Amino acid sequence: MPAVSEKLSISLSEPLARFVEAYRRRHGLKSKSEVVALALKKLREEELIEGLRAMSEDYAREPDAWLDSDLEETLEDGAASR
Numbered sequence: 001m002p003a004v005s006e007k008l009s010i011s012l013s014e015p016l017a018r019f020v021e022a023y024r025r026r027h028g029l030k031s032k033s034e035v036v037a038l039a040l041k042k043l044r045e046e047e048l049i050e051g052l053r054a055m056s057e058d059y060a061r062e063p064d065a066w067l068d069s070d071l072e073e074t075l076e077d078g079a080a081s082r
Contacts, residue, residue: 010036 012020020035029035 020032023029024032024035027035029038
């Protein structure tokens, strides 16, 4: 099933708009939308990594707090919903 797209209108400064177009050409992307989508995917990945790093630091400080947290069930629920 093809992904559903939603049309958005964004405004960028002239330097960012030039960068988007240059990046599109340099990497052979079909549209500026692909550049923005790729940037947003990378931003989402960074936030996920940051969250996992924070979780790891919390666990390193206080591992017993995770024993009763139902983390395993939460992770299983998340994997099942994909």
